[in-house]
Amino acid sequence: MTISARQAGLVGCLRCGRVHLPDVALCTRCGAALSSRDPNGLQRVWAWWLAGLLVYIPANLYPMLLTRTLTQRTESTIIGGAVELFQHGDAGIALIVFVASVVIPVGKFIAIAFLAMSLEKRHLMTEHAQHRLFAVVEFIGRWSMIDVFVVAILASLVRFDAVATINPGIAAVSFALSVAFTMQAAQSFDPRTIWDD
Amino acid sequence: MPPRAAESSFTAHAVPLAELRACPHCDALHRLPQVQPRERAVCDRCGSVLIAPRADAFTRIFALAATSLILMGAAVFMPFLDLSASGLHNRASVLDAALAFSQGAMVPLSVAVAALIVVIPALRLMLILYTLAPLVAGRPVLSRARQAFRLADRLKPWSMAEIFVIGVAVALVKVAGLAMVTPGPAFWAFCALVLVTVLQDSFMDKEQIWQAIAGAEPANDAAEGAQP
Numbered sequence: 001m002t003i004s005a006r007q008a009g010l011v012g013c014l015r016c017g018r019v020h021l022p023d024v025a026l027c028t029r030c031g032a033a034l035s036s037r038d039p040n041g042l043q044r045v046w047a048w049w050l051a052g053l054l055v056y057i058p059a060n061l062y063p064m065l066l067t068r069t070l071t072q073r074t075e076s077t078i079i080g081g082a083v084e085l086f087q088h089g090d091a092g093i094a095l096i097v098f099v100a101s102v103v104i105p106v107g108k109f110i111a112i113a114f115l116a117m118s119l120e121k122r123h124l125m126t127e128h129a130q131h132r133l134f135a136v137v138e139f140i141g142r143w144s145m146i147d148v149f150v151v152a153i154l155a156s157l158v159r160f161d162a163v164a165t166i167n168p169g170i171a172a173v174s175f176a177l178s179v180a181f182t183m184q185a186a187q188s189f190d191p192r193t194i195w196d197d
Numbered sequence: 198m199p200p201r202a203a204e205s206s207f208t209a210h211a212v213p214l215a216e217l218r219a220c221p222h223c224d225a226l227h228r229l230p231q232v233q234p235r236e237r238a239v240c241d242r243c244g245s246v247l248i249a250p251r252a253d254a255f256t257r258i259f260a261l262a263a264t265s266l267i268l269m270g271a272a273v274f275m276p277f278l279d280l281s282a283s284g285l286h287n288r289a290s291v292l293d294a295a296l297a298f299s300q301g302a303m304v305p306l307s308v309a310v311a312a313l314i315v316v317i318p319a320l321r322l323m324l325i326l327y328t329l330a331p332l333v334a335g336r337p338v339l340s341r342a343r344q345a346f347r348l349a350d351r352l353k354p355w356s357m358a359e360i361f362v363i364g365v366a367v368a369l370v371k372v373a374g375l376a377m378v379t380p381g382p383a384f385w386a387f388c389a390l391v392l393v394t395v396l397q398d399s400f401m402d403k404e405q406i407w408q409a410i411a412g413a414e415p416a417n418d419a420a421e422g423a424q425p
């Protein structure tokens with residue numbers, strides 16, 4: 001039967017796995033701060049989650065890209081950009097962009113909230129399912145930053161003063177913040193609590 | 198080699214603390230098994246890899262990290278992309294991409310992008326080189342090696358060079374119909390950097406490195422050995 005370090009009256013280091021007696025404050029091997037369980041972890045998860053959600057709203061309302069050519073000036077939002085690609089006949093690329101910049105960010109908010117709730121209501125998911133969902137959220141979260149990089153590259157490339165220019169829109173800032181905040185939310189999670197009874 | 202489940206049924210108090218490991222993902226307590234290079238031991242409960250040592254790992258990681266750092270230098274200072282459309286030309290470097298947000302209120306985002314794609318990846322490589330150089334040479338680790346390697350581990354999620362490369366690919370598709378883009382040497386350096394980093398991470402076993410650091414600490418073996 002598997003027992004946890006906590007059940008054995010010991011504290012495991014979250015960074016390196018070294019096991020300590022409960023009165024030790026810093027890991028003797030890697031120097032990280034030790035805690036059997038982070039008592040405020042779940043609160044910090046919700047705080048970062050909420051902050052991420054709040055800045056995600058302007059990220060969708062305001063333009064991500066401002067395109068200026070000789071004849072016209074267009075502003076495109078995140079969803080607008082995907083729709084535009086779709087209308088130009090690039091369905092495959094439009095689908096990838098839609099998944100990366102809409103489905104994944106929204107899915108991440110739902111997944112983190114679901115994980116946080118299932119720690120309180122144990123019947124929502126099995127421990128193994130929670131463990132896998134957490135691994136997915138942790139892995140995929142940083143990839144949303146791709147949208148910000150695309151805007152940066154386009155704006156630095158398309159710079160033909162009078163003829164055509166692309167400028168970044170203010171939504172890029174709130175989108176980047178939203179990605180950073182949700183990454184913080186995932187990192188505030190103490191995955192060991194998934195397995196506690 | 199099939200993964201081995203680490204031993205998890207034993208009397209915890211009969212085993213010295215230094216031989217126990219708590220899985221960082223689920224807190225399951227294990228007795229650390231003796232594992233040969235190319236073998237790995239996984240957590241009995243959640244399946245996370247606990248230890249997966251590789252032969253010559255430190256020499257390989259060191260060489261790959263040094264290569265990455267050189268490639269990063271090339272990627273920053275060489276021409277990156279060249280865009281041409283109906284007789285007009287524009288050249289952009291990696292730093293130009295980061296500085297794309299340098300108007301008005303978006304300046305902090307420029308700083309953040311530069312950090313995510315260049316500064317943090319480069320810093321992380323330097324920290325790994327600092328930690329491993331003495332281990333490769335068979336000497337005691339330098340002072341603050343523990344802090345250096347811990348910081349390198351913390352920075353991992355924020356090191357986004359590989360995400361930037363995929364971002365470049367998406368941007369190229371977006372302008373493909375409107376203009377001709379010629380990738381410069383910095384573009385290829387960045388692609389090579391990503392491949393080298395993936396290879397480097399495959400050799401990186403944190404347990405193996407922490408054991409080596411603890412075993413090569415200058416005149417301070419007491420902390421590891423003297424536990425009850």
Ligand SMILES: [Zn+2]
Nearest residue numbers: 013016027030
């Ligand atoms: Zn530790």
Ligand SMILES: [Zn+2]
Nearest residue numbers: 220223240243
């Ligand atoms: Zn585990």
